[in-house]
Amino acid sequence: MLYTNIKKKYDIIFIIPHMGQGGSQRVASNLINHWVKKEKTVLLIEFFPNKPLCHEVNDSVDRIFILNNSYINLRKYKKTIGNIIIKLLNVLKRAMPFTLVRLKQKNNIFIKNEGKGYIKDILIQKNTKFVIYLTHLLIDVLKIDITSVVKIYYVMSFLFIPGDFRRLRRLRSVFKSVESKCVISFLGATNIKTIMSSYGLNRRIIISERNDPNIQKLSDPWDFLRKKFYRLADVVTSNSKGSIETLKDFVPYDKLLYIPNPLTFNICSIEKKKRFKIILCVGRLVKQKSIDTLLKAFSLMYKSIPSWHILVVGEGPLKNELINLSYRLKIFKRTHFMGYRKDIYRFYKISSIFVMPSLHEGMPNSLMEAMCHEIPAIVSNSSPGPLELIKDQYNGYIFQKMNIFDLRDKIYNLVKNENLRLEMGNRHREFINDFSLNTISTHWESLIQKDI
Template identity: 25%
Template sequence: MTNIQKKKIVFVLLSLEGGGAERVIINIIRHLDNRLYEVFLILFEAKGPYLSSIPGYVNLYDLKKTKSGLFSILKIIFSLIIIFRKIRPNTVVSFHNMANVITMISRYLSFIKCNLVIGIRHYFHEDLIKSFNVLNLFLYKNLFKYANCIIVNSAELGKHSAQFFHIKHDKIKVIYNPIDFENINNLKNEYLGTLSSDQFILAVGRLSHEKGFPYLLKAFSLIKEKIHENLVILGKGPDEEMLKKMASDLDIKERVLFLGFQSNPYKFMRNARIFVLSSLYEGFPNVLLEAMACGAPAISTNCPSGPGEIIENYNNGILVPTADEKALAVAMLNLLKDENLRKKFSLEGSKRVEDFSIEKLMSQYEHLF
């Protein structure tokens, strides 16, 4: 049998904390043929719930970042240069704004020739831009265009990125986030615990501004007297205490359950009466696809970017305007009261997400490698 020269692929991430980009990378790694690819994963910090999901054949590098600041960044760049020169990869893939910048600088200073693929995973909303310091924004807008390829996870985000970063359209590749149905099906039937099946509204996401949870809490407060379902929120983040106080102020504290990050959200999705995404902006909402894959009837804001490319309004879900608690409340109440509509959304939603199976999308990733 002829020996096949494996292609060397290096993935660079900040960590494996519980975000959408991290799940995407792990899904890609797990579905790459290790007979054809030698896979390396470099983490600035080897932490996060997805560490246990790394296949045994992956070469893991932990850069042990413990501090912030210029010295820490320079140390990471130096470490990456050494690793790149040692591995001599065919392709380097990075999926995070700051990781993209550091990876690009390190690749350049290592004097190696390789294909550099970066991922832009979210819409650069005005509020997000304001959070960047001047140097970071300068680096993002002036370095990203030098990558060989930029992967975006929605067509709308591709148009936005081309304009915002002054990137040529032929460098941008739209590849939707892949869904690992096998993994979801293996986990969704786990025991739910003390929660009653089909008796709660579910929301999942980082507890931060862009997810729009205040509008969800306000919407729930508007219909609380008309429904018996409670609201379950999965996730952690900087706004947790503010949201809990808001629930108390709205007199819904006893009916809103903040259950933190869950390594298996699918058992909640399978048992939820409805699923709600209240985001102000997204890159591409994995969690919406995953909920629909579990059969949860879905409502989402029509935020930039992604939901409008997943949901066909009132065919496989409901789209509502962003930052509009009244419209969200009406949609939630209507769906909770209409069993036939829930059954329709559950069936049609499950069909829609088949287009995002990892088996269908892996060939697009492999073409870049």
Template identity: 30%
Template sequence: MERKKVAFIISSLTSGGAERVVSTLANSLSEQFDITIITLYKCKPFYPLNNSVNVVSCKNSYSGNASVFLSVKNLFGFIYTIFKLLKRHKIDIAIGFMSTTNIYTIISSNLLNIPCIVSERIHPEYSSLNNFWRKVRRFIYPLSNNLVVQTHDIKVYFESFLKPKKITIIRNPLAPELLKNRDSSVEKEKIILNVGRLTNQKNQEALIKAFHKIQPKEWKLQLIGSGKNKEKYKALITELNLQNSVTLLGNINNVFDHYNKASIFAFPSRYEGFPNALTEAMAFGLPCISADCPSGPSELIENNINGFLIPVDDDNALENTLRLLIENPEKRVTIGDEAKKSTSSFEVDYITNQWKKLITSLLSK
């Protein structure tokens, strides 16, 4: 039987949660389907892709600070280019990731009369979409065949303008290339770890300040990721005289080395879609402290059992919980062991099977 052709459509394949999910799913689904990834902008994939996964791009580069005229031109340009690429590669079903890309995907797919799935990756109430795009999303999303979200909270939001039966909750898969590097024999070091973009959303500033207040002897704080707050955080680290104990590591490929070595994972985000980094840290057996933000952490962590949930923007709670784990190595082990056990349902085969079921059901209609 001829293999069906599936296309993922996403802005780019740089480092990031959505990009990792697309790369992981593309690799896993390529065992059953012919996979093409269509990116809006050309870039070298940050995460590994199987040789069988085909990557094509709409444009060579991103042009920021676009005028209204250029934005409208881009809108029609992307729809037309995606339409042509879907037709050229004889795609049977299209899967969009992220709001604006989802809109391009739905319109292009409908023009070709092929089914499409769209996937939201951030809690919509905290999305950076302007009012124009929010109105377009409300009008266009009902034309999709299915919307995939990660949490119950996000599903409830979209039920205001989408039929509940057209919304499916599927968690993010843990990347197998990451999990194969889990090594419990690595000696733990006195490191508090955070992984994520350096932005106000991720709130690493609170973590740096909490670390400064505690001033734990011989401990280090390491932040993996890049973002617009990098210079601000560098200045804060210097101001607090933490240059010898707090390190901004940037984007790195060997994040597993840091998950293996760290003793605590701290995640003070103000909002999430579904927190990949938190899931990864738990899968590596790290005791995790997370803000109980919308949405995701409360569906991962049972407080004081397999991690700790603290109120959003509660600096005292962050400081006190960090101190608790720093001073109690036995607690770190107990919580970390429970965290690792609780993430087995996020392994790629389990999540891929849910995607396969959804894709197959739409292709059979």
């Protein structure tokens, strides 16, 4: 959708990098579609149009993409270079030994290092108006010392200037042009960009951290900026209690709120199906999911558990590598890569064991969905989210992260004991009965309706 076609007023502006594969995207889709049914107007802003649409939203939702290149122009900025330089000099008067030098090239600003140290000269191109705003935000609002500010600009100059500066300016332009009291953002770097672009515009900013920041680090400079900018949001939500504990270190406690992921169906309504000898793993094929740990553990015992198979549901850059690994481990005939599937529920209904070997997780949708289908689960001890749902030896097993021998033993115990599988699966309802979409959406709606 072109920028000129969007409305002037929305109940909610929702920002997420893309609506491709991922648990956060599924939560976003469920919430947005639920709000539309309640007759709320939603503007969905994304950054990456080339990602496949894996989680659909209602046709009444307006979608726009804020790109970091030049072929979508949201607004042209008038540049008055003389005034910009004067304002920057005033803002950075404490910057010595750093000084600003105007170059001959139009619309360029040069921060020159006149002192000792490893910070090099920085060229900030054609983004001067936004740099003034951002510099004020960093120094006067967040009270970051000038040396750190210059370090941030130095990293930015290599990572995303002028690309992401252009995206930030365009995002701020949308916020100025569209009336909406509430802006909701999902995922780390996107949360920071949302705060950067909306600060001071009288919007209620609600950001959602989807992983434990203590475990999932962002790339520079976003990890540093997360600790500085998150406290400027009106509300910071997270889907796990462990993540809330981490966020307490740099976000005021009265701004933090635990909101778990919503489930789109009731555990009691799941139709009972015949279970097959299937070990199910659901997730993107990336390093974080540590699917190779499952394959290696299975290779240690596959001869002793004939007729059992592994199903891996998901897509990702490591697919070929994992397929090759299954060949090297001689388990390729009993390991099946199903790709990304919208009919994921059919696999839950027929599987007997669910395994999540991830290196870190927030509150994983796939685990909650497996629990809804009363499948006993085995999870790693890598992050607090899954451990809030699985009690070791009660409704599943917890194994040591990346320990293929520990995982092998836990899988083998469940494979050999069908009654234990049934007992553990039946106990799941104690942990997830309060996670219905209607219940969780009520928490979000109470945030949206609050005054600024």
